[in-house]
Amino acid sequence: MTNSYIFITGATSGFGEATARLYAQNGFDLILTGRRKERLQILADDLVSKHSVKVEILTFDVRDFATCEASITSLNQSVLSNISVLVNNAGLAVGRNTIDDGLLEDWDRMIDTNLKGLLNVSKCIIPYMKSNKIGHIINIGSIAGKEVYPEGNVYCASKHAVNAISQAMRIDLLKYNIRVGHIAPGAAETEFSLVRFKGDESKAKAVYNGFTPLQAQDIAETIYFMTSRPSHVNINDLVIMPTAQASSQIFHK
Ligand code: NDP
Ligand code: 8X3
Numbered sequence: 298m299t300n301s302y303i304f305i306t307g308a309t310s311g312f313g314e315a316t317a318r319l320y321a322q323n324g325f326d327l328i329l330t331g332r333r334k335e336r337l338q339i340l341a342d343d344l345v346s347k348h349s350v351k352v353e354i355l356t357f358d359v360r361d362f363a364t365c366e367a368s369i370t371s372l373n374q375s376v377l378s379n380i381s382v383l384v385n386n387a388g389l390a391v392g393r394n395t396i397d398d399g400l401l402e403d404w405d406r407m408i409d410t411n412l413k414g415l416l417n418v419s420k421c422i423i424p425y426m427k428s429n430k431i432g433h434i435i436n437i438g439s440i441a442g443k444e445v446y447p448e449g450n451v452y453c454a455s456k457h458a459v460n461a462i463s464q465a466m467r468i469d470l471l472k473y474n475i476r477v478g479h480i481a482p483g484a485a486e487t488e489f490s491l492v493r494f495k496g497d498e499s500k501a502k503a504v505y506n507g508f509t510p511l512q513a514q515d516i517a518e519t520i521y522f523m524t525s526r527p528s529h530v531n532i533n534d535l536v537i538m539p540t541a542q543a544s545s546q547i548f549h550k
Contacts, residue, residue, distance in 0.1 A: 307387030309336040311487030315513035326351040359414030390452040390493040411455035432475040476531040483538035485511035507550030508541035
């Protein structure tokens with residue numbers, strides 16, 4: 298895995314940013330993506346100055362295949378052919394409504410980002426891993442991809458799809474020596490709830506009241522652990538929860 302690039306989607310906050318920081322601390326070069334260019338630039342400058350790694354930033358919306366492809370193929374061939382790990386992390390929940398009250402635009406955002414976005418980016422990167430006959434893809438699912446909870450309907454469906462696609466990728470990419478891992482985290486305090494509740498800070502904060510949630514660093518360390526196993530080892534699927542959370546709906550507060 299050394300002297301190679303780690304490609305991380307959704308690096309402007311939360312899990313993606315923490316993961317970028319951890320790989321940089323360990324000397325890896327990075328390709329960081331997200332829509333908020335200024336945040337990516339600040340992060341890249343910080344990592345380059347602290348750790349002397351190379352950092353490429355790409356600003357694009359994972360929902361649009363043409364933009365993904367144009368952005369990714371703008372990288373130098375020497376960078377593209379040297380990607381060892383793809384972390385498909387960009388994603389979001391929008392709204393919490395019963396199925397009959399769901400908003401079409403929220404459904405589109407979740408399905409297009411969480412499922413189609415992951416497919417779009419993977420389609421652009423897999424050919425380079427295939428020709429190298431080595432690579433590792435980590436897909437960030439959720440406990441919402443293992444269970445379904447009230448008013449979580451479409452988010453849960455999108456993460457169940459990430460779980461299924463991860464299994465399908467593992468089968469289809471087996472012959473190219475490309476490892477595929479899936480991580481299903483429980484509640485973690487990032488910008489996730491702020492996005493879900495459309496900027497309502499008090500609703501977002503209330504999600505984490507009364508218990509200690511996971512931190513972004515916990516997921517970064519999990520991703521790093523999975524991708525630093527010896528080449529004959531693949532961790533297929535990993536559920537990681539706060540100690541105070543037994544299932545998507547059962548908390549000890
Ligand atoms: P954050 O909101 O902190 O980060 C989400 C990241 O996704 C941001 O960097 C954002 O970047 C990026 N993103 C969102 N939409 C798009 C888009 N259309 N195109 C490109 N990038 C996009 O949340 P988390 O770090 O918590 O979430 C990361 C992943 O973890 C998500 O897939 C989420 O579903 C999953 N997850 C989160 C859990 C939690 O409790 N926090 C638990 C289980 C799973 P930008 O806005 O700059 O584009
Ligand atoms: C985020 C965790 O429980 O809000 O995927 O779905 S949850």
